Amino acid sequence: xxxxxxxxxxxxxHSDGDFQVKELQEAAKQDHLALIALTDHNTVSGHSELDxxxxxxxxxxxxxxxxxxxxxxxxxxxxxxxxxKPDNIDEKIKEIKSKGxxxxxxxxxxxxxxxxxxxxWEFRVKDWRNIDYMEIWHEDLTSLSSENKKSLELxxxxxxxxxxxxAAYGRDWHRPETSGHYGCTYxxxxxxxxxxxxxxxxxxxxxxxxxxxxFFFRLHRHGNTYMIGxxxxxxxxxxxxxxxxxxxxxxxxxEAITYKxxxxxxxxxxxxxxxxxxxxxxxxxxxxxxxxxxxxxGSVDGENMPLAITSPIYCE
Numbered sequence: 118x119x120x121x122x123x124x125x126x127x128x129x130x131h132s133d134g135d136f137q138v139k140e141l142q143e144a145a146k147q148d149h150l151a152l153i154a155l156t157d158h159n160t161v162s163g164h165s166e167l168d169x170x171x172x173x174x175x176x177x178x179x180x181x182x183x184x185x186x187x188x189x190x191x192x193x194x195x196x197x198x199x200x201x202k203p204d205n206i207d208e209k210i211k212e213i214k215s216k217g218x219x220x221x222x223x224x225x226x227x228x229x230x231x232x233x234x235x236x237x238w239e240f241r242v243k244d245w246r247n248i249d250y251m252e253i254w255h256e257d258l259t260s261l262s263s264e265n266k267k268s269l270e271l272x273x274x275x276x277x278x279x280x281x282x283x284a285a286y287g288r289d290w291h292r293p294e295t296s297g298h299y300g301c302t303y304x305x306x307x308x309x310x311x312x313x314x315x316x317x318x319x320x321x322x323x324x325x326x327x328x329x330x331x332f333f334f335r336l337h338r339h340g341n342t343y344m345i346g347x348x349x350x351x352x353x354x355x356x357x358x359x360x361x362x363x364x365x366x367x368x369x370x371x372e373a374i375t376y377k378x379x380x381x382x383x384x385x386x387x388x389x390x391x392x393x394x395x396x397x398x399x400x401x402x403x404x405x406x407x408x409x410x411x412x413x414x415g416s417v418d419g420e421n422m423p424l425a426i427t428s429p430i431y432c433e
Contacts, residue, residue, distance in 0.1 A: 120325060120333050121151035121310060122301040122365060126179070126188060126223065126252070126287035132157035135292035138166035144293060146172045149365070150301065151310050156188050159198060175312040179223060185238040186227075188252075188287075191316045192218030206240040210247045219249040219320055221285055226267040227255065245275055250283040250319050253426065257297040258328050269426075270386075276408050276429060277384050283319050283346070283428045284410075286326040298372065300328045301365065305344065322346030327425035330376070331364035332413045336430060348431045351405040356381065356390075357398050360413065376415040376424065383407045403432040 128134030129141050136144065138155065145153045154175040157163055164176045177190040180198040187206075189196070194216045201209045210220050225238035242248065253268045275282055286300045305323035306314045318324065323346040325333050336343040337355040358379055381390040381399075384407050392399055394413065403409060408429035415424050 119306055120303040120331055121306050122149070122331075123152045123154075123304050123315060124150050124288050124290060125154040125175070125177075125190070125221070125285055125302055125319075126156055127153050127290045128157050128179075129155065129163050131160055131163035132179075133291065136290075138163045139168055139171060141290070142168060142171040142174070144290075151306070152304075152312075152315050154188070154190055156190075161195060173310045173312070173315075175315055181235060183235040185225070185240045186223040186236060187240070188221040188223050189213055190219050190221070190319075191312060192216040201240075203239060203241045207243045207247065210242075214247065219316055220247070221250040221252065221319075222248060223252050223287060224255040224264065224268070224289065225251065225271055226264045228264075245278070245280040245282065248280070248282050250285045250324065251275075252287040253284045254286045254300060254326050256287070256289050256299075258300050273386050281322055281346075281429075281431060283322040283324045284326045284426055285319070285324060296371075298328065300326060302326055303331060303333065305333075305346075322428045325425060325427045327365075327413075328374075329365040330413060330425055331361040332359065332411070332425040333427055334358050334411045343430060345427050345430055348433050349403065351403055351432055353400060353402050355398055355400055356411070358396060358411065360395065372417045373419070374415060374417055374424070376413065377421075378414045380412045380414055381409055382412055383409050405432055407432050 129136045129138050152173045154177040156177040156179040158179050158181040167174050175190050180187040182201050184203050196212050227236035229237040251272050253272045254265050286302045288299050303325040304315050304318040335357045343349050376394040378391050380388045383389050408431050410429040411427045412423045413425040
């Protein structure tokens with residue numbers, strides 16, 4: 118188990134970014150990211166320029182339509198996005214899955230027209246089981262924007278309905294920024310850092326969105342250990358938290374950040390446990406039909422907000 122910082126939403130000059138492909142990879146290397154996904158708008162033309170020697174990568178594309186933006190990672194063949202409509206998106210997703218790809222909802226509550234035509238999610242998904250992940254945080258994290266709050270609420274509502282969707286952060290990286298506070302998606306990558314292992318981690322729901330700190334948990338019961346994304350039986354479990362506040366401290370902005378508590382949250386965003394931020398072990402009873410995620414809370418310039426949110430573990 119090795120949660121590594123990744124960026125799954127990047128653009129270059131092959132669409133509307135300023136980076137050359139290798140410049141993007143060099144920037145990611147300098148930022149100590151373990152892996153990136155190249156997701157230019159509606160094109161894969163930059164894939165041939167990617168260099169594994171600089172930083173590992175996933176070949177992707179951002180389907181950019183009038184009805185929403187969808188991130189497609191790891192598909193072995195090009196799937197035509199041009200006929201994607203609100204009512205046929207399930208069929209298009211099945212086609213992606215048949216080619217080995219995974220799909221993510223990009224910035225579902227981004228401002229749409231006239232600022233970003235199609236940037237808000239309006240696809241009418243019939244079966245959310247086919248969605249692998251969702252960007253619950255997007256772009257600069259100086260403050261928790263209304264966009265991010267709504268995305269978190271949407272994701273939570275889908276978890277409440279029984280859908281197992283991983284959380285992701287999207288920097289939507291287009292160019293070198295000289296200021297701002299940007300997060301990452303930590304992915305549990307087993308063994309070598311490769312596209313296949315990163316996609317496996319996302320598909321299995323082993324992700325954490327974070328403003329910087331590395332934060333995750335494990336469950337222990339009767340000599341067995343369970344990870345984020347796993348499904349367990351009801352009963353009493355010991356939560357073991359791992360919290361490294363210095364993991365990406367260099368990427369913090371100029372805000373005054375104070376870490377305060379860890380919350381365990383379940384259906385309906387109900388907090389069922391709250392303890393100090395540096396707690397290592399707590400006991401909690403898990404109930405059937407519930408999901409449980411951990412959140413690292415603190416304040417940014419005096420405003421209380423989550424600073425890291427894990428994908429859930431499920432109790433069935």
